[in-house]
Amino acid sequence: MIPRSDQDGDRFDRAGFEIRQFSPIELAEVVIATDPELLGEDRSARQDWDGFDPPCTLKTESDIKVLPIQKRNLKPGSVYQGIEAAGDRWARKACDIARESVEQKGGPFGAVILQVDDQSGRILRYWTGCNEVTLSNDPTAHAEVVAIRKACVSLGVFDLGAIRKAASKLAQPGETSHCVIYSSTEPCPMCYGAIRWAKLKELFFAATRFDAAVEGVGFSDQALYEEFAKPYSERGMKIRQCEVGNSLDAFNLWKRSEKIEY
Ligand SMILES: [Zn+2]
Numbered sequence: 001m002i003p004r005s006d007q008d009g010d011r012f013d014r015a016g017f018e019i020r021q022f023s024p025i026e027l028a029e030v031v032i033a034t035d036p037e038l039l040g041e042d043r044s045a046r047q048d049w050d051g052f053d054p055p056c057t058l059k060t061e062s063d064i065k066v067l068p069i070q071k072r073n074l075k076p077g078s079v080y081q082g083i084e085a086a087g088d089r090w091a092r093k094a095c096d097i098a099r100e101s102v103e104q105k106g107g108p109f110g111a112v113i114l115q116v117d118d119q120s121g122r123i124l125r126y127w128t129g130c131n132e133v134t135l136s137n138d139p140t141a142h143a144e145v146v147a148i149r150k151a152c153v154s155l156g157v158f159d160l161g162a163i164r165k166a167a168s169k170l171a172q173p174g175e176t177s178h179c180v181i182y183s184s185t186e187p188c189p190m191c192y193g194a195i196r197w198a199k200l201k202e203l204f205f206a207a208t209r210f211d212a213a214v215e216g217v218g219f220s221d222q223a224l225y226e227e228f229a230k231p232y233s234e235r236g237m238k239i240r241q242c243e244v245g246n247s248l249d250a251f252n253l254w255k256r257s258e259k260i261e262y
Helices: 006-011 090-103 143-155 187-197 222-228 247-257
Strands: 109-116 123-132 176-187 205-208
Touching: 006 109, 090 123, 090 143, 090 176, 090 205, 109 143, 123 143, 143 176, 143 187, 187 222
Parallel strands: 176 205
Antiparallel strands: 109 123, 109 176
């Protein structure tokens, strides 16, 4: 816990909103991205989807070196019916991060987590993440997971859905705030699980899992989606439920222990 001090007052503008970057010294490896133009935005006036499928913004031959450009979002069937919304600067930012990740030899995925003041609806700060699987030899380092880890470590909380002022390592103007996540692509099952476990309040994604699965891109979660519906014996790997005498010890101890609920 970072000790609070009167200096916290320096972190807010006249309206009481935090607009400056925070980089706690003890979290030097965690980069808290900041761009004053993007912070303090009131998110309460978002528009509904106007029916426009965005074209790809890469245009030149050099942008696209191997396979034909992907021009439009693929939206098969009614999977996305009822959730279509207009993209905003944060969705674009997540996609920019994904493109930059490819330029840095990382995977083509990006994510942004916004911390929003509950009372005013204003954005306090944000964290970004890109896919670092191959760069860090971490198969779990998907963009969303990377961003969630950064946000949780920075804030010193494990619940990004309800951040109390008294519990947070970083200053906030109101008593409570929450986080939402933007992802460049529909999250995979692992990331969807991480987003739910982190209790993020809202999820926005740009490209679909079908966009990610096309020839030449080759990221498909289809097998995982199908496996969840199957008995273990029919899944894609050897799985055994093992009988051991102490399998319930931890739960019995947990029931009787003083614990941090989550
Ligand atoms: Zn993922």
